[in-house]
Amino acid sequence: MTLRPRDTSSPLFHSARDTIINSSIDVLPGYYHVQKGDPYVTRHCRKLTQQANQVVYAAVNNFGKHIGIHVPKQIYDAVKVSQQETQADRRQAVLKHDMRVQERFRSAVLARFPRIPPDEADKITGHATAKGERRVGRTGTLPLREKALRATKAWIRHNFTDYDKFLSKGMADERAIRHMPPRDPRKAKVRDQTRKHVARDIDALVEAWGPPTAGAAVRNPNTNNL
Numbered sequence: 001m002t003l004r005p006r007d008t009s010s011p012l013f014h015s016a017r018d019t020i021i022n023s024s025i026d027v028l029p030g031y032y033h034v035q036k037g038d039p040y041v042t043r044h045c046r047k048l049t050q051q052a053n054q055v056v057y058a059a060v061n062n063f064g065k066h067i068g069i070h071v072p073k074q075i076y077d078a079v080k081v082s083q084q085e086t087q088a089d090r091r092q093a094v095l096k097h098d099m100r101v102q103e104r105f106r107s108a109v110l111a112r113f114p115r116i117p118p119d120e121a122d123k124i125t126g127h128a129t130a131k132g133e134r135r136v137g138r139t140g141t142l143p144l145r146e147k148a149l150r151a152t153k154a155w156i157r158h159n160f161t162d163y164d165k166f167l168s169k170g171m172a173d174e175r176a177i178r179h180m181p182p183r184d185p186r187k188a189k190v191r192d193q194t195r196k197h198v199a200r201d202i203d204a205l206v207e208a209w210g211p212p213t214a215g216a217a218v219r220n221p222n223t224n225n226l
Contacts, residue, residue, distance in 0.1 A: 019056070022059070022061075022069055023068075028057075032066055032071060036068045040079075040083055041076075044070070044079045044082065045069065045075055045079050048079065049072060049075055052075065054072055054075075056071055098131070101138075102129050106121055106122070108147070114209075116152070128147070135151075135218040136140075136150050136151050154207070161202060162198065163194055163197075166198070167194045192221040
C-alpha cells in the first residue's frame with residue numbers, strides 16, 4: 001500500500017493524526033469506509049479509533065478532496081448503535097439550541113431597532129438564522145449587535161427598496177457580466193452602484209425603526225396630535 005504524505009496544514013482534514021490515503025486504495029480488512037456527511041458518526045468513529053490506538057485513514061479523491069475516513073468496522077458498528085439510541089435526545093438538544101439562537105438574535109434586533117414592527121423582527125430573525133445558508137445570524141465572527149444590524153439592513157434593502165429591480169436591470173444592461181461568478185469584480189461594481197442608489201431609503205427606515213433621536217418627541221401612533 002502506498003500512503004500519501006500527511007498534510008497537517010490542509011483544512012480538508014479534521015485531525016493531523018489521520019493517515020491520508022487515496023480513495024482508490026481498497027479498504028483494509030476489518031476496516032469500514034465512513035462516508036463524509038454525518039458529523040456525529042465521523043467524530044465518534046475518529047475519537048474511538050484514536051482512543052483504541054488504531055489508525056484512522058482519511059480518504060481523499062484525486063483532487064485532494066476529503067470524502068470520508070476508514071475506521072475499524074467494530075467501532076463503526078458501535079457508533080451506529082449509539083447514533084440510533086441518542087438520536088431523539090440529540091434532535092431535542094439541537095432544537096433547544098436553535099431556539100436560543102433565534103431568541104437571542106430577535107432580542108438583539110429589538111434592542112437595536114425598538115420601533116420595528118414585531119412581525120418584521122420575526123421575519124428578519126427567521127431569515128438571518130436559517131441553518132445551512134451561510135446567513136449572517138449564524139456567523140461566529142461578528143458581535144451579535146453587528147449581526148442584527150447587518151441582517152436588518154439587508155432585509156430592508158431586499159424588501160422595502162427597489163434594489164432587486166435595479167440590480168436585475170443593471171446586470172441585464174451589462175450582458176457580458178451576467179454569467180460571471182458572483183464574486184467577479186464587475187458584478188461587485190454593479191452591486192455597489194445599486195446599493196448606493198437605495199442607500200437613502202435604507203437609512204430612512206433604519207432611522208424610523210431605531211431608537212428615538214435624543215430630545216425628539218415620540219409620537220404615539222394611536223393618538224392624534226392636538
